[in-house]
Amino acid sequence: MANIITAGNSTNGGTAITTDTSGTLNIVTGSGSGATAISVDASQATTFAAGVSGTTGSFSGNLSFNSGYGSAAVAYGCRAWVNFNGTGTVAIRASGNVSSITDNGTGDYTVNFTTAMPDADYAASSLNHNNAGTGIGISFVNNTVTTAFSTTGFRFRTGDTGSTYDVAFITVAINR
Numbered sequence: 001m002a003n004i005i006t007a008g009n010s011t012n013g014g015t016a017i018t019t020d021t022s023g024t025l026n027i028v029t030g031s032g033s034g035a036t037a038i039s040v041d042a043s044q045a046t047t048f049a050a051g052v053s054g055t056t057g058s059f060s061g062n063l064s065f066n067s068g069y070g071s072a073a074v075a076y077g078c079r080a081w082v083n084f085n086g087t088g089t090v091a092i093r094a095s096g097n098v099s100s101i102t103d104n105g106t107g108d109y110t111v112n113f114t115t116a117m118p119d120a121d122y123a124a125s126s127l128n129h130n131n132a133g134t135g136i137g138i139s140f141v142n143n144t145v146t147t148a149f150s151t152t153g154f155r156f157r158t159g160d161t162g163s164t165y166d167v168a169f170i171t172v173a174i175n176r
Helices: none
Strands: 003-009 013-019 025-029 035-040 046-048 078-085 091-096 098-105 108-113 123-129 153-160 169-175
Touching: 078 098, 078 108, 091 098, 108 169, 123 153, 153 169
Parallel strands: none
Antiparallel strands: 003 013, 013 025, 025 035, 035 046, 078 091, 078 169, 098 108, 108 153, 123 169
16 A cells, blocks of 8 residues: 655645555656656665756765666766867866866877865776867876876876877866
């Protein structure tokens, strides 16, 4: 038998919190029977309906959601990202969890995190191109930049085989 706690009614809308025999907790919003906005199953997997916004807080366990592929899956987050100009005076165009960029020399940069990573076992990726739009490679570790991954920042170089270049359009994403 399901248990239901209701605020409001079918005429003026409202919110209902329901449970079922499988141990799933649902928060239902809207008038009538409404639609499930948030669902937490017995394993503590949390599912948010499309359009749910403004959610904040801490979650234990893995956050899972259905992105339109037919089932909920664990979400692995982008913990930091930045889009910046690496020529002249380095300038951040847009970023998330990046406090600054350190220009260590020609084609040698450090992305500094606002909030440290939980460990240095993250994955970093980058896409860079020069003013002409042609691709420029990226080397994360080479014979002059031997710094291991850090929880507070990520150092890398832009360039190609044997040469480094300052690059006008650099994007870096840190996933963990």
